[in-house]
Amino acid sequence: MRAGYLVPTPSPPRRPNFRQHDGSVWTRIWAVAEPTIDRRPPMSGATRLAAVIGDPVRHSLSPTLLGAAFAETGLDWTYVALEVADGSARGALDGMRALGISGLSVTMPHKAAVAAEVDRCTDDATALGAVNCVVVEEGQLVGYNTDGEGFLDGLAHDSGMDVTGRRVVVLGAGGAARAVVQALAGAGASEVVVANRTLARAEEAAAMAGSAGRALELSLGHPGGRLEGALADALGDAELVVNATSVGMGGSSEMSTIDLPVDPALIGAGSVVVDLIYHPAETALMAAMRIRGIEAYGGLSMLVCQAARAFTLWTGVEAPLLAMHTAAQASLASR
CATH class of the missing domain: 3.40.50.720 (NAD(P)-binding Rossmann-like Domain)
Known part of the structure; x- marks a missing residue:
């Protein structure tokens, strides 16, 4: 297993705090939109890779959401979409191990198959029989479901x-x-x-x-x-x-x-x-x-927040929700 593949076991993401500091006024962070500035260093051999697999996958907003999150936080990560044919989930996970991919999003039709092929699942993902996020924990591929x-x-x-x-x-x-x-x-x-x-x-x-x-x-x-x-x-x-x-x-x-x-x-x-x-x-x-x-x-807030939870599980960093939401809105407006 290549150096740098192991990451610390993550803590479950906390519910985002959308209230002002005094707790009295509800603040909707989606209200203000500013362009995301890419703060990442140039890609190198140290750059971590995360990806989404699906079939088809070209419609997925995950690269937009997670790309904006990595750019805004300046983490040395990049995110790509990989079209993986139905029935090929095991091969995709083998590839994740072999290539040292540090995080994986899972969309249709692979959620159930990935749940059956990862090293272990969280209790929620096991009960659902579906995984939408794979996290590397102490060398194991662990399946999560962040949708709920x-x-x-x-x-x-x-x-x-x-x-x-x-x-x-x-x-x-x-x-x-x-x-x-x-x-x-x-x-x-x-x-x-x-x-x-x-x-x-x-x-x-x-x-x-x-x-x-x-x-x-x-x-x-x-x-x-x-x-x-x-x-x-x-x-x-x-x-x-x-x-x-x-x-x-x-x-x-x-x-x-x-x-x-x-x-x-x-x-x-x-x-x-x-x-x-x-x-x-x-x-x-x-x-x-x-x-x-x-x-x-x-449903856009749910989409943003489930991706934000995946981001935090992979990186241990609080997700930049506003940057992610803004990027998603811009992408959808162009469709």
């Missing part, structure tokens, strides 16, 4: 919400939904209702919340019938609603039923709504909520 904690970090930034004791509805039961459900339960949410078109998948995702979890069937379009009635009640009572489906990703903020995961009128007036979609910046669901005066946020 990244969601909570982003929620704290955007709305200031503490989910302890809160009633939550999560729409969808895919990998992102499962990570969010797990994190919500771990943070003390009193009830996490998971609604999905396939009830069995909703039940699997709800199980991530233990006794706080409950599964319901999600019928897109027009609610009606017993299960949909139960979902309507849950939406009306929820203090937080999370859309983890792909409905609304089409790019239109027009409020047609095809772009809405549920009837917006069912969501209670006192709720906070988070749509995990980050492009477009405003989905039809978000637009419908804002018309009603309901707080609604997109």
Whole structure:
């Protein structure tokens, strides 16, 4: 194993502190955007390498996010995107070892395969069966999943919400939904209702919340019938609603039923709504909520914060959240 490959065992990243020093005023750090200055030394044989693997990977924002983080902090690291074919996760990890790559981000379709191939996983990643971040710890490749904690970090930034004791509805039961459900339960949410078109998948995702979890069937379009009635009640009572489906990703903020995961009128007036979609910046669901005066946020903060946690796990340095967010916004604006 080459010299310089081992890095200290990292401590779990802390929840970012988005409050001012006196703790009284909520500060949204995304409000001010300034260009990132690349403070890194010239690349050399000492430069550390991190990468993202996926198939496809050219759409990934990870190089933008992590590249901005390394540039802003001046760390002698660089970050690249590597297209790795489905089924080749083991070879990619062997390459990580052989090349001395110091950190790895993992996107689709490799999250489950990497979880099975790393030397060990954290408890959260094991429960999810999915890894989005590989960290080198004492010569071992350790799999993490930063999505759930990244969601909570982003929620704290955007709305200031503490989910302890809160009633939550999560729409969808895919990998992102499962990570969010797990994190919500771990943070003390009193009830996490998971609604999905396939009830069995909703039940699997709800199980991530233990006794706080409950599964319901999600019928897109027009609610009606017993299960949909139960979902309507849950939406009306929820203090937080999370859309983890792909409905609304089409790019239109027009409020047609095809772009809405549920009837917006069912969501209670006192709720906070988070749509995990980050492009477009405003989905039809978000637009419908804002018309009603309901707080609604997109998924960019979660994306930034999960990447920030990976950055800190690799480097032990606090991530420059503003620089990362600014770079992501600029990249998305050009798409």
